[in-house]
Amino acid sequence: MTDMQHKPNGWNLPINQMTEEEWKDYFECRKKYDIKLSDEEIKKIIKIAMHFIDTDHDKYMEESLKIPVPPNLAISYKAFNGLKAMKKFNLSLAKETYPDEF
Known part of the structure; x- marks a missing residue:
């Protein structure tokens, strides 16, 4: 669930501490x-991102972050870096697998 009344599991751990504004x-x-993206949409984003890999790091990252993070990678990243560090990730797949974690 993703609203202020239903913060994700672990919201009160030190790594996930945020102000109400955050x-x-x-x-x-x-x-x-x-x-949620189709396989075709993901392939298109990857193709666009790869175009920028050697020329424009910021544009490469902007495009890459649109790709849904695999659930097991997302849960591991959360454990080591916290929710705030992954706020701009596409967690659509991770939320399907771990609905209370993000």
């Missing part, structure tokens, strides 16, 4: 970035 921003990011 939580608001986090949940706005969930609405903005967690987009």
